[in-house]
Amino acid sequence: MTEATANTQRIPDRLESPLKAAILSWPALLLLVVVGLFILNSLLSPYFLSAWSISDMTFTFTEKAIIALAMALLIISGEIDLSVASIMALASTMMGIALQYGLGTPGLVLVGIGTGLICGAFNGFLVTRLGLPSIVVTIGTMSFFRGISYIVLGDQAFKGYPDSLDFFGQGYVFWVVSFEFVLFLICAAAYYVLLHRTNFGRHIFVIGNNPVAARFSGIRVERVKFILFCLTGLMSGVAGVLLTSRLASTRPSIAFGWELEVVTIVVLGGVSILGGAGSILGVVLAAFIMGLVTFGLGLLNVPGIVMSIFIGALLIFVIALPIAFRMIRERRA
Template identity: 70%
Template sequence: MSLTAEARHLPDRGSRRGARVLRSWELLLGVIAVLIFVANTQASPYFLDPWNLSDATFNFTEKAMIAFAMALLIVAGEIDLSVAGIIALASTAMGWALQYDPGAAGLVAIGLGVGLVCGLFNGLLVTRLGLPSIVVTIGTMSLFRGISYIVLGDQAFNGYPSDFAWLGRGYVFWVISFELVLFAALAGVYAIVLHTTNFGRQIYAIGNNPTAATFSGIRVARVKMILFVLTGVMSGVAAICLTARLGSTRPSIAFAWELEVVTMVVLGGVSILGGAGSILGVVLAALIIGMATFGLGLLNVPGIVMSIFTGALLIAVIALPRLYRLIRTGRAA
């Protein structure tokens, strides 16, 4: 993805103004999340039921797992639109392996392995051949899902073992699902990596100016390769949880999830141009989208309307900051 000369900041070195902007955006997301929660309680008497709230978490946990890795990749100035295709391919591989009875551990290993290989393939095309990541991953998006359609056609894989199904349907305590615990743990890990480690500072530096990062001694290609592999692995994790929850594999699984994942990341305050963003913002964005879609579902709103909502939200989040700058520039002139 091309970068512009717009001013950006490194959070650990940057300006106080940049920090205030970031905090205010996260504060705004928090306020929006509270408003959506209140609106849902008023719109449906079933929303506050503990088990319904638990079910609502499934609307965002699997997508948010990918969004954490995607956030790092976009901060570094790249993007991966093949994540939903990776989920389809990983799920198909796990379903195909059922005939050999690999067990839950074997299925998990297959899902993670397929995600890793797909991420590595994307990374090699981008970092070794110098191809634009948006073009590469649009191509592999069709490639990975196309393989699933070739293998499955209009059929489905079923019969996953119960211990594997627990990964998508199991509860750790009362209404606290395993997926929600995994989501929280991954959020903490990614926040530490991005905001407190040298690797995280390298990601911000690459997103701000990859040429300057190269001359400062950062191995830009290696960092980007790691991020593509990480995104692939997280897609594999999402494939494991989603397949275990659904109990079956179809080639249309996770269709159009890439749009929702990117929307979570951008709504969370991660600059689509790279160089800025936070994991806390992504967590809040995931909560907002999850509660909004669940609330609409309780009101029996058609799925196509939810898709329109997601697409409009993505356009608005990208366009509003630029409109604000144009208005401010016009007033100054």
């Protein structure tokens, strides 16, 4: 009885306090990695520790991170969208077409964002109404959307955007703080509240863990997923506007391959690729990690193909890591 009592008394001691749980959490580890990469970049390159260099670094990840915020919610719900980069290309192409008809900056922005929203709604309709697997649908629309851009543009490019459009992708709100970065922080705060402080966010977690139970509990699963696809398309349209503004031109190859980097940011941020778990804070920190890595490698004149190899290896690693830990725990048990 004494031994049994001692064992039962030790169980509460094994429960982590909120502070200890936060310190040992995945976002805390990511924060340490961010600090470590910042120090490493400072030591490896004499050009890194400059306000303007750090500001330039934010341009390497803000557009992808803006999409990753919405993609995180979608993956937590158990779905995925691999067409986000192609949506950006199509949004930019539609902006170029609107430019030919004399549309001004407000109209161009609305066209880009609206195109993204329509593409997201199209993906959502195919998945939620027709019951098609999201990975198959979005692989198809990835080719479909970018194919439209190639049909319209071929090997040409749209140029001559108004100077007032430059602010969205090149402007600064204060000193070295870019508009893109401020917009990313605002979106991150909004998505944090949406996912972690609202009933809608709780519904997303429930759906990701068990969609059947969610449906029987009264949650409109298809409606929630449709909204998430629309949000992902909307944020892709916003990113398309920002990138078009930053490049001051439109080509059909714009943002080619970015879907891999967006998914890497989401998964590196601690979002389970199987759905049901994740946090916006982790995604934000993962975006900074991707920016520090890519910008640091760029300062060291590392070829782009090496960066692609690193991103692919990183994606495999962060997916395999929790599986490996789970297998180790099961063997020890």
